[in-house]
Amino acid sequence: MALNRKIAYIDLTTGDIQVKPIPIEIRKRFIGGRGLDAYLLYNHTEKGVDPLSPDNVLLISAGLLAATCASATTRTHVMAKSPLTGLLGSTNMGGFFAPELAWAGFHHLVIRGKAEKPCYLFIHDGEIEIRDAKNIWGRSTTETQWAIREELNDPEVKSLVIGPAGETLVRFANVMTGIKDSGGRTGMGCIMGSKNLKAVAARGTTDISIAYPEEALEFNKRFIDQIASSKVNQTQGTLGTPFIWGATNSWGGVRARNFQYNQCEYADDIEPERIDEIATETMGPHHMAGCFGCQVHCRARYKLPSGPYAGKYDEGPEYTALGAFGAMPDCRNAETVLTCNYLVNQYGMDVLETGAMISWAMELFELGILTSEQTDGLELRFGNDEALIEMISRICSRKGWLGDTLADGGIPASEKIGKNSFDYLVQVKGMNNLHSDERGTPALALNVATASRGSDHLRSRPAIDLYHLPEQVLRKIYSNPVPYDGPLSSDHTVYEGKPWQVFWQENCYMAVDCLGICKYHTVFLGPTHPNFEDWAKVIHYNTGLEFTPKDIWDAAVRGNTIERLFNLREGLTRNDLQKGDMLNHRYFDEPCLRGAPDVVGRKIDKDKFIQMIDELYEHKGLDKDGVPKPETLKKQGLEGEPSHRL
């Protein structure tokens, strides 16, 4: 059953491997997946550990419900101290790895040390081997996965791998599985590279018996019907995540030319419908695929129709790629977006960070802050598609002064470039912002400023704030499973009530990350999607564990608090522009110039924004400095952490 999946402690320096059960009382407190990883990270790292040292631990996990009869329990979570931010590193991806890890007998891996030479782990039916990676080191992410399957003579092996960018220690190298399933944020691929760990391969055939199989299947039918019948998921199943682009770019919610504009005008060639046409042309009409146990099928498949990589197969692009390689560098050409998407997938680099770093450099070049000498003669201007593609390769191989500089991430790069380059770097906690522009949406601005892993939309974004939902609908969603009778507004431009929405979403997303469920199956883009009430039943039918919706909420709150404790220990201070809950000055100083009539002219009111942070801290039980109050820790049972109980 799911509850007998184990935790393995692997020391790559000594080769020592220990396997332990996960006590039920720990499950009740942290559930699994990201929440339990946060507990393990806080307990197994020392304050101030160098992210690239052998003492940093790398955590890889499946959610509690992986490989059960619950829908879309596909997510793999990876955590460590981030080499990009020096704070919490955390990333989450779909695909097929997590269920395979669970079938192989494990839910959590705690990896420390550094192998003497490149290696990979092979995990199969309760066994863990450390194997020589000499035949796969240097290969692309896709080549690596095929090579492992050939070496192990098993086409069903699923692997988490790094590409060349992880090997060259690009600080935003990602971890990948499949063609495009990426644990992209916070540089977890760099951590694997620093440990000489090229891949983690899994193959499992052990049974995960379901506690109440008939009820689990019956309830899952209801769950699937709720998901599959929604408009948002039907659209997503046709166009993939880029479907979001049509809405956000219509009203002016997209960063363009780094952060100069909030809309990418006349970008018809990179609209999802155009990408869909290309995918249809190259892969046929049925070109959408899904992750394990998912009915949405948002994974578009395509072959590059033209250009230097014509005929190469890839998946995506995701919504984020349209921003990273379209709007931000102002390259409005489908071939360019698809080519860049292919390259970062093969190199193993974060789409968002790569596109944002290059777009920032483009703005610096146009301002004269970066010189031609520093770019080795490259005309790094907005709209220069060839320069964009060239810079991706230079970053991966750390080629030239600028390639090497950008590979170290935004803050170190700004220190090397100097002048006022940092002012143009749109980041929070050292991680670049998503390509969305939150100047017209205070709730979303609060989300990116306070997200635990740096600027991010998948930690606490109340995306439905843009749907203009009636207050009574908002109240039904946001007053459950804990009562809330404070303000809630359908108006996306106001500041009142938004901190509660961010707080609720933060706990909602932590909960699905603990369970291993995809966010497209909860209140992220669809207000009528399952949440706490539904998960309580899913957990019970599949594992036999009794959780009330409030128990799940409490565990999620606890997980978020322990992430906060980790960040505070590593130097987070509230107003620090590099390590705090604060936005780049451009949000407060530069108004939106494009978009819907109510969006143009908008910027974030700093005083009201600070009040929102105060209010969010109140909801989270933090003091004015953003530190958990003693009574908060006591209430959540965290006053003794780190407790070293697991």
Next chain:
Amino acid sequence: MANEEISTAEALRKTRTYGKIRCHNPSCMGRLTPEAGQAHVKCPECGMEFRVHWIRPDFPRIRGPVWEVNRKIAEEALKKKEKDQ
């Protein structure tokens, strides 16, 4: 099992609408009901115009703005706001 109480998410399902789209002006969000196959739609509330894509013959979605129209609306709105300040 089948008789179990429906959850909040399931209860909210009746708020879904099919065949309609919302204006992409987030302060308007007017309901638009394009005719089958219609390529453009104009919001009667705020005047913004959009290009329409059909997921299925009964399932429209907004593909993107009619750039010239919406850009003009945005420029006028920005000018007015700057003047008011």
